[in-house]
Amino acid sequence: xxxYFGRKLLIYAATFFIAATIDWLIPRFMPGDPVQSLVSRTxxxxxxxxSQALVTYxxxxxxxxxxxxxxxxxxxxxxxxxDLGRSVYLTGRPxxxxxxxxxxxxxxxxxxxxxxxxxxxxxIGARAARRRLLDNVVLPVGYxxxxxxxxxxxxxxxxxxxxxxxxxxxxxxxSYSLEPTLTWKFIGSLFSHWVLPFASLFLVGLGGWAIxxxxxxxxxxxxxxxxxxxxxxxxxxxxxKYAFRNxxxxxITGLALSLGVVVAGALVTEIVFSYPGLGKLLLASIQNEDxxxxxxxxxxxxxxxxxxxxxxxxxxxxxxPRTRVAMxxxxx
Amino acid sequence: MSLQxxxxxxxxxxxxxxxxxxxxVTFGIADGEIMGLAGESGCGKSTLGNSLIRMEGRMxxxxxxxxxxxxxxxxxxxxxxxxxxxxxxxxIPQYAMSALNPTRKIGKMVGELVATRGVRYHDIxxxxxxxxxxxxxxxxxxxxxxxxxxxxxKQRMVxxxxxxxxxxxxxxxxITSALDxxxxxxxxxxxxxxxxxxxxxxxxxxxxxxxxxxxxxxxxAIMYAGKLAEKAPTxxxxxxxxxxxxxxLISSLPEIGVRFEEQRLTGIPGTPPSLLxxxxxxxxxxxxxxxxxxxxxxxxPFVEVEPNHSVAxxxxx
Numbered sequence: 034x035x036x037y038f039g040r041k042l043l044i045y046a047a048t049f050f051i052a053a054t055i056d057w058l059i060p061r062f063m064p065g066d067p068v069q070s071l072v073s074r075t076x077x078x079x080x081x082x083x084s085q086a087l088v089t090y091x092x093x094x095x096x097x098x099x100x101x102x103x104x105x106x107x108x109x110x111x112x113x114x115x116d117l118g119r120s121v122y123l124t125g126r127p128x129x130x131x132x133x134x135x136x137x138x139x140x141x142x143x144x145x146x147x148x149x150x151x152x153x154x155x156x157i158g159a160r161a162a163r164r165r166l167l168d169n170v171v172l173p174v175g176y177x178x179x180x181x182x183x184x185x186x187x188x189x190x191x192x193x194x195x196x197x198x199x200x201x202x203x204x205x206x207x208s209y210s211l212e213p214t215l216t217w218k219f220i221g222s223l224f225s226h227w228v229l230p231f232a233s234l235f236l237v238g239l240g241g242w243a244i245x246x247x248x249x250x251x252x253x254x255x256x257x258x259x260x261x262x263x264x265x266x267x268x269x270x271x272x273x274k275y276a277f278r279n280x281x282x283x284x285i286t287g288l289a290l291s292l293g294v295v296v297a298g299a300l301v302t303e304i305v306f307s308y309p310g311l312g313k314l315l316l317a318s319i320q321n322e323d324x325x326x327x328x329x330x331x332x333x334x335x336x337x338x339x340x341x342x343x344x345x346x347x348x349x350x351x352x353x354p355r356t357r358v359a360m361x362x363x364x365x
Numbered sequence: 366m367s368l369q370x371x372x373x374x375x376x377x378x379x380x381x382x383x384x385x386x387x388x389x390v391t392f393g394i395a396d397g398e399i400m401g402l403a404g405e406s407g408c409g410k411s412t413l414g415n416s417l418i419r420m421e422g423r424m425x426x427x428x429x430x431x432x433x434x435x436x437x438x439x440x441x442x443x444x445x446x447x448x449x450x451x452x453x454x455x456x457i458p459q460y461a462m463s464a465l466n467p468t469r470k471i472g473k474m475v476g477e478l479v480a481t482r483g484v485r486y487h488d489i490x491x492x493x494x495x496x497x498x499x500x501x502x503x504x505x506x507x508x509x510x511x512x513x514x515x516x517x518x519k520q521r522m523v524x525x526x527x528x529x530x531x532x533x534x535x536x537x538x539x540i541t542s543a544l545d546x547x548x549x550x551x552x553x554x555x556x557x558x559x560x561x562x563x564x565x566x567x568x569x570x571x572x573x574x575x576x577x578x579x580x581x582x583x584x585x586a587i588m589y590a591g592k593l594a595e596k597a598p599t600x601x602x603x604x605x606x607x608x609x610x611x612x613x614l615i616s617s618l619p620e621i622g623v624r625f626e627e628q629r630l631t632g633i634p635g636t637p638p639s640l641l642x643x644x645x646x647x648x649x650x651x652x653x654x655x656x657x658x659x660x661x662x663x664x665x666p667f668v669e670v671e672p673n674h675s676v677a678x679x680x681x682x
Contacts (some may be wrong), residue, residue, distance in 0.1 A: 262462035264419045265527070266450025267481050274467045282468075353508045354468055 034357075041336075041346055046338050056331040057108050060324040061101070067322040068092055068122045095121060095325070110260050117332065118325035122318060128329035131314065138335070139310035140204050141227065143299050146234035151288055152237075156240025161243065162250035171243050178240030183298035187233040187305040194229060201229050206309040230306045234299055238291075245287060249280035249292055282353050289345035368394040368417075368534055373429035373606040375416045384640045386412040389429070394534075394584075399568045401559055401578030403590035406636060408653040411459070414536045414571045415590070416440055418454045434533055438477075452482055455532040455565075457484070459539040461523040465511040472507030475526055476572060482530060489529065496525045496564070500555055501669045517548055522539065524555060528564045528682060535565040541577050549574075558598040572604040575618060582674070587611045588639045590648040592666050607670065609653050647678070655680055 038213050041045055061352035068091045074086050079087065092098045095118070096107055111118065195203030207213065208222040253259060253276035262272045276349035303312030318326035375387040386409040394456060400517050404410045417431060426441035433453060439445040458464055474494065476486030487647045493503065500521040511519055520540065528535060537556060543551040570582055578585055579599060586596040587610065595608040605628050606612045613633045634639050635652035638644055647653070650660040659679050667677040 184678070256468045257458070257460040257463040261458055261460075261523075262466075262478070263457050264450065264458065265478060266447040266452075267449070267478055271477060273482060275469065279468055352468075354470075356514050358510055358512050 037245065038349075041343070045343060049335065052330060052335045053109075053112070054105075059329045059331070060322070063319075063322060065322045066097070067324055068097065070322060071121055072160075091121075094125070094222065095119065101230040108118070112332075119330040120318075120323055122321035122326060128325050132325060132329055132333055135309060135311050135314045138308060138330070139299060139303070141296065141313065142230055142234060142303070142308070142310060144173040146231055146299070147288075147295050150235045150238030151242050151284070153282070154239045155246040155284055157239075157282070158243035158246025159273075159361050160246045160248050163256070163273070168247065172252075175240035175244040175247075176283065178236055178238075179244065183233060183238055184239055184301045185300045186237055187230065190229050190233050193304065194308040202226050205230065208267050226306075226308070230302050230308050233302050234295070237257060237298065238295065241291075242284065246280060246284060248337060249283055250276055253277075253280045279351075284347070285345060285349050287354065289342045292341050296334055296338060366393045367396045367398070367434060367525055369432045370417075371430050371432075373413070373431065374427040375412055375420070375422050376425050376427050377412075379423070379641075382427070382641055383427075385591050385643055386640055387416065388640075388643070390588075390591075390593050391429075392586060392596055394567045394594060395568070396429040396566055397556065397560065397569060398584060399494070399582045400587045400596075401575075401582030401669070402569055402571045402588065403573060403575050403585065404594075406573065406641070407637065408569045408588045409575075409591040409640075412536055414456070414538045414569060415471045415680055416452060417447070417569070418456050418536060419443075438560065451478075451527075451532065452530045453525045453532055454536070455530070456538060457527045457540050458534045458543070461540060461596055462516045462543070463519075464523050465519060467511055470508060471514075471522060472511055475507070475529070478526070478527065479666075484530065493525070493529060497522075499558070500525055503599045517544070520544075521555070524552070524559075528559055528669050531564055533566045535568045537568065537570045539572055540570075541572060541574060549577060550579070550580070553577055557581050561567070575614065587614065591640050592648060592677060593675070594649070594678070595656060595674075595676045597671075599673055601671075605673070607676045608649075609655050609680070610649050613654075 047060065068088055071091060072079075072087050089098075096104060099107065114128070117132070119125045120128050120131055120170075123131060141197070158165075161168040191203040191276055194201045202208070202225060205224055206223065207219060208226075211219050211222055213219060241297055252272075254272065256276075256279075259272050263269075282298075300312030302308070302309045304316050307313060311333065314326070315330050316322075318330060320365055369541060370393070371391050373387055373390045374385070376383040376385050388409075390409075390413060392400075402410045402413065403425075411422070412448065415421065416426070419445070420426060420440060427478060431438040431440050433449070438449055438454070455668050465471060469477075472486075479486055479489055493507075497504055497506065502518060502521055502525070506514060506518065506522060514522065537593075541552055542550060556568065556570065560568060567585050570578060575585075576648070582599050584596060585599045585602045587594045587602070587608065589610050595602060595606065595611045597607075603615060606615055608651065610633075613631075619630060634651060636650065638648055645664065646662055647656070647660040650656040653660065663679075665677045665679045667675055670677045670681055
């Protein structure tokens, strides 16, 4: 057991190292110079010499005057101290604090959307596998939902519920007329702004899970152990229970695999709804060529996906006895 | 008479039409009898075995009755049949090695299964362990997952589980086909022991391997193209077969003491007819060395020509 998780952790560490390196490289391959654009934005009316001095000052400030390999080493050195650098576009605010102010919004969207769509989708799919009528509805609706691009559904939802029916606000994380305080009014505003982005993430995920579960259940009900139980006259409740448990296993793996895609979908959805999470921040950092903010956000996403995968790995060991047996088999 | 099957007809529904896999089969099994059921692939022997316990989706009961210990079996009613399955009729399936749920501990699965029959696991545990010991399994297999058992162990586990409620009739469907010869012998002897100890009253052993049946079965039924060709006590059928198909089938078995370098083992030339539109008359006549004109026109009935010896052939009576 310990060896298994030790090996897993090693793989995760290697993945993190490679992903972080790529993350550091990508912004630096982008065309353009962040300091130049910062100076041209802020340094109105400066003489050429003056703006040149400002460029040198900023290059020193952000450490961009060092050779590229030294910048890479500095990146790791400060990363290990928990320092992600300073945002160029928000003129020097620490990247960590910028990200931390956006993370709660993204997590509040993502975690309920991922878990609920997985749970509800699996439940619906398992039911559809046994009822012809429900199946005839679930299958086409599921295919449409799972094929829907995140931002398209987000736009449709915003149009229907925000614009035509005017039930939910379509922009921001809370009402612009409010200050963040711990009052019921503010919490209500947070919630009503949360509903539409959550719904669009939830719905797109739902279809895929329902279809996957339906197919798995049908497959498991045909499996030898199901046929044997039926031949011995076991009630269909017991057969379904066993089939459901076995059909869950690939769905858990699927959850781990889909996390990266869902995160990307959440970023796009946030942009549509101007939701103050990581997605909106990411867009701003790309538009402003903000190396440090961009790589900080990516780094956070990488960490999040890796941690979530690790949790799924542990969950899998708990639900599938075969992985446990394979691990302990060598020790016995 | 423990089991009485009368004119049983079971067809498979396909797009091309009905495949008449079981087309009028009549036989009986006495208490304590082990009946071997042999025949080529596709002759309907597994269909017969399965239709006595669980019809699969494509199978359709067209006619005939099955009576077990004087009670008619509702073989075409899945829900009613549940009362008889496991407790009265049980099966050791062809796929015994993959018949156990991979994600449940074996003991837990057995407990959940017997609970659906109103039997408490606690009450039956002692008997279960005794029977496991009988087939050479340690009691700790109950705390293991199926993946931790070898193929042979899983098969023995299924044999014990299937017979746990002392059913009246046990169907063993091709259970020796995937085993090496020494395991085949052990499995066959276990079946006999189960009968001798009264775990099961009577048994149908379905196989294409006549030599296994020769060791364990009291009577032997030979099937050909959806019909019974011959049924008789094993030693009678082996020494004095009456149906030309049985004769050819037995002569195709290798004999001890005969060197097959000098004498080639003979097979049966030709192939069985399609069961989608079987020919009229005797279904074996195309391959039969002694067929006469009557075989083409009239179908030979399955009749008792000697006590306990029934044959479907014009030339036998």
